[in-house]
Amino acid sequence: MPFPDVKLANRPLHFLYLCDCSGSMAASGKMQALNQAIRQSLPGMAAVARDNPEARVLVRAVRFADHAAWHIETPTPVDQLEWRDLQAGGITAMGEALKLVAAALQTPPMEVRALPPVLVLISDGQPTDDFAAGLEALLRVPWAQKAVRLAIALGHDADLEVLQRFIGSEPATAGRSPRRPLQASNATSLAQYIQWASTAVVGAASMPASRVSETPLEPAAGNIPLPDLPPTVLDPTDDVGPLVW
Amino acid sequence: MNWILPEGASLGFEGLAAPLQIIRGLGGGTQGQVYEVDLQGERLALKWYLPACIARDGGLERRLEASIRATAPNEDFLWPIALLRASPASRPLIRLRQESFGYLMPLRPPAYVGACEHAAGRLAIGLRQVLRACFGLADAFHALHLAGLCYKDVSLGNLFLEPGSGGILICDNDNVAVDGADHGAVLGTPGFMAPEVLLGQARPGADSDLFSLAVLLFRLLTRHDPLKGQMELAIRCLDEPARRRLCGEDPVFIFDPLDDRNRPDPIEHAAALITWPIYPRPLQALFEQTFCRGMKQPSRRALTGQWKQELARTLDRRALCPACGQENFQASGAPALCWSCGAPLPEPITLLLARGAVLAAPDNELHPHHFDALAGEDLRRPLARVVAHPQDHRRLGLRNLSSAAWSAETHDGRVQPVQPGESCSLAALARIQSPSGPIAVQRPTRPSPAA
Ligand SMILES: Nc1ncnc2c1ncn2[C@@H]1O[C@H](COP(=O)(O)OP(=O)(O)O)[C@@H](O)[C@H]1O
């Protein structure tokens, strides 16, 4: 006879991409590289979601250029997600994107109970609007304060200072360097970072992984201990990388 | 996935006479990547560590070497077989700048699936199989602890189940160490870690294993977490500090008889409320022992031997509801209702043995420990199994799984041999004499008309 038809209680885990779609993204195939990286990461993300029955992983995406707009507005279970290509063109309304996300993280529409949301901001340039006002609006929202905020800088023109303010400054803890924006200088490293954020980080935020004594367990470690970055695996087929930004 | 070892290539390793062929990558975790490999026609698994993991855990190599020398406590562990370092000729084929190593272990057969499939409710599995898996787990940890070792990182992620039989396999055995010998980096997995380890007051060891084992057993038996009740619902964002409070600073068992602050919510935690009452009182009592008094007093936690005994006894009390067919675990004597459909359960036929009693329900088994006081509970070598008659499922028989003949005695004194592999109908029998000992068949005492 079958085991009683009961399911483990679960909580939603909201995962949001904030994607820079400004005109500069059209240069050297950066936009295509980002579309590819996200699309390629989805099966791995779905597998992590499957392995974490305590979490219901829901994905959304915001695009920003002249204005910010939802690219995927409905929180979508990762196994049902279809990634439509983003198009580049316009300036960099990053502040507006943060405001859009701030509104989405209010309760309601956010659930009363959830796992820490994961916000991934990807940009290759400087905000052209009022970034500070956007960030302030975002960080007033409790769910945004609790969120794991990651930033990926594409190429050398990205504004690292702005991205650092988005992820917040975290003091260096024993044995760990402070968190910095991830710098992707080619398509391969971008894909690795997107894969890391959508698998290892989602795993860490949804179901705790094994702890080693070096990851401090004190609350000071932040609300979610981040997993190690992907190792630099030497890729024999792609030593230079097709694109260098 | 970026594989560190080249799929399809043959690599040479120091101390290994023949090359290993890397068949394919199986998966990657926080510590390393696991590959299916072929060694002279034999399929094995190879775990290859990331340099960051080796750097963090100075005792790793020594621990692995000690485990390899000690050999597996029993066959349910995917135990390290050999430590491998690439030969100079093969080193350039390994796509890492830093030096690293790995170990060989048995390959998990495809029928075994991750235990989280059961937790998520995606596995077709019965209560009997879940209880057998729980027994297997208690048995494996019993063997490990008796060998003076501890596991340190018990969690759902390191357990595999075979849903058809309830067989188990335990992976990630690289944190195993001599209990008390403190050279390991791992602390455990939050949600499974004992409170004293989570709070940094103790290092993981056999006592904290007992806590983690109880959490894992509870999660397999109920599909719920022993600490997630009202107190979890009060948490809006379930992050690290919240988990620390819930599982470390103020942990309260959801069925604590004395502290009702953390009772399950009827809607959010329905799984716990539906499944907990299925299990017999003595089994529930072991959870209470571990999660109430044993929460703060590690030496009071239920021991592996106690779990083995109660889980085996629970399987002995398995009976099927005549109305809905669902599995129940009946207390002896007391009248009972089916937990699933509410129908009254009839008094079952009971097989009385020197060391216990087994209810006659299809698939229930007699084992050496039912006869021999010195035999520890073990489900691997059944001596007999209750079987339903192929034509009439209500007629039950007992199949002789031993290698010697039995003699079966009917009520009217006739004696008949039952050869190995044969079954005898329980309806007419009073007693069976087997080389292991007598099996008395006790029929329900029907209410006799008033004299
Ligand atoms: N012996 C094995 N046979 C087959 N698959 C295995 C074996 N050991 C581990 N795996 C698989 O390899 C993957 C990573 O293994 P694991 O050792 O848990 O990594 P980590 O400890 O780094 O998280 C998992 O998907 C696991 O199921």
Ligand SMILES: [Mg+2]
């Ligand atoms: Mg693991």
